[in-house]
Amino acid sequence: xxxxxxxxxxxxxxxxxxxxxxxxxxxxxxxxxxxxxxxxxxxxxxxxxxxxxxxxxxxxxxxxxxxxxxxxxxxxxxxxxxxxxxxxxxxxxxxxxxxxxxxxxxxxxxxxxxxxxxxxxxxxxxxxxxxxxxxxxxxxxxxxxxxxxxxxxxxxxxxxxxxxxxxxxxxxxxxxxxxxxxxxxxxxxxxxxxxxxxxxxxxxxxxxxxxxxxxxxxxxxxxxxxxxxxxxxxxxxxxxxxxxxxxxxxxxxxxxxxxxxxxxxxxxxxxxxxxxxxxxxxxxxxxxxxxxxxxxxxxxxxxxxxxxxxxxxxxxxxxxxxxxxxxxxxxxxxxxxxxxxx
Numbered sequence: 095x096x097x098x099x100x101x102x103x104x105x106x107x108x109x110x111x112x113x114x115x116x117x118x119x120x121x122x123x124x125x126x127x128x129x130x131x132x133x134x135x136x137x138x139x140x141x142x143x144x145x146x147x148x149x150x151x152x153x154x155x156x157x158x159x160x161x162x163x164x165x166x167x168x169x170x171x172x173x174x175x176x177x178x179x180x181x182x183x184x185x186x187x188x189x190x191x192x193x194x195x196x197x198x199x200x201x202x203x204x205x206x207x208x209x210x211x212x213x214x215x216x217x218x219x220x221x222x223x224x225x226x227x228x229x230x231x232x233x234x235x236x237x238x239x240x241x242x243x244x245x246x247x248x249x250x251x252x253x254x255x256x257x258x259x260x261x262x263x264x265x266x267x268x269x270x271x272x273x274x275x276x277x278x279x280x281x282x283x284x285x286x287x288x289x290x291x292x293x294x295x296x297x298x299x300x301x302x303x304x305x306x307x308x309x310x311x312x313x314x315x316x317x318x319x320x321x322x323x324x325x326x327x328x329x330x331x332x333x334x335x336x337x338x339x340x341x342x343x344x345x346x347x348x349x350x351x352x353x354x355x356x357x358x359x360x361x362x363x364x365x366x367x368x369x370x371x372x373x374x375x376x377x378x379x380x381x382x383x384x385x386x387x388x389x390x391x392x393x394x395x396x397x398x399x400x401x402x403x404x405x406x407x408x409x410x411x412x413x414x415x416x417x418x419x420x421x422x423x424x425x426x427x428x429x430x431x432x433x434x435x436x
Contacts, residue, residue, distance in 0.1 A: 096146075101172065102127055103139050104148060108160045108168045112412050117157025162377025162386060165411055169374055175419040186213060187424055194432035199223075203326055206405060206429045211329025213421045216409030217353070221363040222324040223402035223433070229285065232276050232310055234269035242269065242306075244313045256313035261305065272306045285311055325356040325363065336410055349385065363404035366392040372419050377411050387411055391418045395426040397433045405429065 096104070106127040107118045120136040131139075140158055143149045148164035151157070160168065178187070190209040194202045203220055210218025231247040240263050246254040264272075280288050289311050292304075330353050333346065352358055362380050366373050375390040391413075392406030405426055407418050 099129065099131070100139055100143060102129060103136065104143055104160075104164060105168060105172045107140075107143075107149060107158060108164060108172075111159055112414055115412060117152050117159050119157040122157070160411075162379070162411060165376045165389070165415075166379075169376065169415050173415055173419075175372075175416040175423075178420050178424045187428075190425070191428050194428055199433055202429060202432045204328075206425055207326040207328035209428075210405060210407050210421065210425055211332065213425075214407045214409060214413075214418060215329075216332055216407050216413065216418075217330055218328045218405070218407060219359060219363070220326050220405035220429070221360060221367075221403040222326070223397060229283075230281060232281075233273050234264075234306060234310075236264060236266045236269055239263045242309075244310050246310075246313070258309045258313055260309065264306070269306070276307055276310065280307075325359045327353050327356070327359070333409075349388070362390065363392065363406070366406070367394045367401050367404045369394070372423055374415065374419075389413055389415075391415070391422050393422045393426040395430045395433075397430060402433075 103123055106123055110118045110122060110126055120133045120140065123136050123140070124131060124133060129136075140149065143164070144151065144158065147161055148167060149158040150161050152159060190205070190213070193205050193209075200222075203222055207218040207220045210220070212218075229246050229248060231245075233245040233247075235243040235245065237243050237257065240260045242258050242260055242264060244256045244258055246256070248254075280291070283291070288307075292307060292311065330350060333349065362375075372391060372393045375392075377386045377389065380390050387410055388408060389411045390406055390408050392404050394401045394404045396402065406422055407413075409418070
């Protein structure tokens with residue numbers, strides 16, 4: 095439990111450190127907080143905050159800096175971020191809005207990542223829209239004993255091939271029967287809709303057809319995931335000049351490995367897409383960007399009312415969180431609007 099005095103001093107300390115990047119001493123806190131407290135009283139409160147793990151003292155300074163735990167308390171209980179109205183946005187936002195051309199979805203995503211990086215001066219990331227996995231036609235072809243080729247055709251004509259291994263050998267006649275049944279009863283549904291219906295209907299289906307359908311659903315899920323799980327990253331080099339970790343080349347190499355391989359970033363964005371609104375991960379909380387000096391701010395974006403992807407900003411824990419929330423939130427709305435108009 096913290097009293098109002100402690101909360102005010104912690105809030106002031108975090109805000110001063112975000113603004114200046116220098117450890118905050120008791121004299122600075124006394125002036126900036128507006129509290130009529132003696133330097134000795136402020137030092138005692140700072141000592142208490144340090145005991146709580148909310149602030150820390152760097153080796154070479156008498157001042158204090160926030161810890162990830164201190165930033166978390168600040169963001170959760172002391173920060174107020176006002177949502178920006180699209181019609182009254184800043185000239186920077188208005189210019190970015192003009193560059194999101196609805197007739198070029200891929201360009202919208204690339205420009206959105208650039209916009210996030212440009213407005214934040216950090217790293218912008220965005221996942222490409224998740225394919226809903228509707229199939230027009232599925233076909234099974236026997237390859238050899240217990241090996242079957244699954245051919246999945248989307249309404250757009252895209253074709254995905256998958257080899258599955260079955261528990262028993264199927265004749266081509268059985269595979270044709272399963273193909274016809276699946277297409278007549280499930281064609282036009284998404285893979286997820288088929289999966290949900292199978293939960294209720296699998297007992298009523300013949301064993302061989304049920305097994306093939308379940309294998310087809312799994313194959314379809316994997317094929318769609320491979321074709322749609324992509325992350326666009328912009329502004330990685332912005333991190334090189336930051337005093338927070340610009341001299342720690344080991345940490346930067348690990349971070350650039352994350353940007354290069356992107357698999358871990360995709361996991362983070364996928365988790366974030368399941369939550370409403372803006373999410374903030376501080377000092378390695380995401381386990382995807384496991385660095386005490388980094389934070390991630392994300393938000394899902396929608397197309398025609400359905401969440402299809404996530405975007406965000408990666409930067410130092412010493413980031414202006416209120417402004418980052420606004421940037422991520424409004425960019426998510428701009429991307430959703432642009433893609434919904436295509």
